[in-house]
Amino acid sequence: MSHEKPFVSIVMPVYNEEHFIERSLGAVLAQDYPAERVEILIADGMSTDRTIAVIQSMSGSERVRIIPNPERIQSHGLNKLVREAQGDYIIRLDGHTIIAPNYVAECVRLLQETDADNVGGAMDPIGITDFGRAIAAAGKSPFAVPTAFHVSSIPQYTDTVYMGAWQRRVFDRLDGFSTSVGVNEDYEFNYRIRESGGKIYFSPTIKSTYYSRQTLRHLARQYYRYGRSKVKTLRKHPTSLKPRQTVAPVFVVGLFGGYLFGFVNRIFLIIWFAAVLLYFVLNAVFAFRVAKRHEQVSVWRVMLVFFIMHVTWGLGFWRELINPADL
Numbered sequence: 001m002s003h004e005k006p007f008v009s010i011v012m013p014v015y016n017e018e019h020f021i022e023r024s025l026g027a028v029l030a031q032d033y034p035a036e037r038v039e040i041l042i043a044d045g046m047s048t049d050r051t052i053a054v055i056q057s058m059s060g061s062e063r064v065r066i067i068p069n070p071e072r073i074q075s076h077g078l079n080k081l082v083r084e085a086q087g088d089y090i091i092r093l094d095g096h097t098i099i100a101p102n103y104v105a106e107c108v109r110l111l112q113e114t115d116a117d118n119v120g121g122a123m124d125p126i127g128i129t130d131f132g133r134a135i136a137a138a139g140k141s142p143f144a145v146p147t148a149f150h151v152s153s154i155p156q157y158t159d160t161v162y163m164g165a166w167q168r169r170v171f172d173r174l175d176g177f178s179t180s181v182g183v184n185e186d187y188e189f190n191y192r193i194r195e196s197g198g199k200i201y202f203s204p205t206i207k208s209t210y211y212s213r214q215t216l217r218h219l220a221r222q223y224y225r226y227g228r229s230k231v232k233t234l235r236k237h238p239t240s241l242k243p244r245q246t247v248a249p250v251f252v253v254g255l256f257g258g259y260l261f262g263f264v265n266r267i268f269l270i271i272w273f274a275a276v277l278l279y280f281v282l283n284a285v286f287a288f289r290v291a292k293r294h295e296q297v298s299v300w301r302v303m304l305v306f307f308i309m310h311v312t313w314g315l316g317f318w319r320e321l322i323n324p325a326d327l
Contacts, residue, residue, distance in 0.1 A: 009087030013077030015045035017095035043077030117198035120161025121206025132214035182229030227316025252314030
């Protein structure tokens with residue numbers, strides 16, 4: 001019976017999503033969870049395209065409530081949505097994501113059956129352009145982003161998950177999302193959950209697909225912001241740093257610093273050359289594995305994507321560490 005189901009609030013911060021919102025919101029409206037037990041809240045960052053018009057033209061749009069987010073910052077939008085949410089369970093979605101028909105039901109089931117404070121599934125990226133497909137394929141490789149929700153198919157407790165679903169009491173226990181950590185608000189919130197004794201659970205049965213960046217320029221901007229946002233998080237929580245998150249900053253220092261030191265001492269130049277050669281050998285090996293699994297993806301494109309991910313994340317990290325500023 002539908003009245004036995006917990007009431008769920010779906011929260012979506014969006015900005016200029018006219019090309020994707022019909023697909024992402026359409027998947028929300030098509031959930032197999034009882035419609036009368038779901039409210040849909042969207043925080044619009046004052047979109048300048050047709051995002052709102054597209055939403056209002058959709059069948060089922062009367063179920064959607066739009067809340068202005070003039071700050072145009074994702075964390076601000078999420079906090080506004082959580083304050084408005086009436087659900088026993090709160091599920092976050094993004095404008096570029098298409099969730100499976102049982103997504104809400106799976107989130108609720110796992111929150112009820114596990115002792116986790118947050119549950120989430122895998123990020124399954126898809127591409128449209130040639131480089132978009134390479135970016136999507138590379139994102140599933142441990143050489144790019146070695147976190148469980150990117151690379152694993154095994155249910156497990158972990159440090160963070162994609163998007164997230166929570167029981168309301170988590171927000172009653174903790175403050176909302178931090179507005180001072182850039183685009184790292186999800187990881188920062190999950191860190192506070194774990195520090196307070198809570199658990200984060202990853203399950204591959206929570207399924208969705210995500211439209212990744214489709215150009216190298218957009219990819220570089222995304223990962224540069226990731227690197228900067230990580231430093232903003234570390235200022236609040238120095239112990240949140242994971243070993244995997246040091247690789248890109250160290251790589252950037254070695255790539256540029258090692259070359260400069262090579263002019264001072266020939267030994268440094270030899271070490272630098274050997275290290276760079278090793279990096280590109282590993283890059284090629286992992287790129288070949290990725291391309292082998294994806295027929296429409298070329299090795300050289302994946303190699304370039306890996307390199308841009310690593311360099312721009314590392315540059316963003318050092319930029320924010322040396323000269324902090326608002327994103």
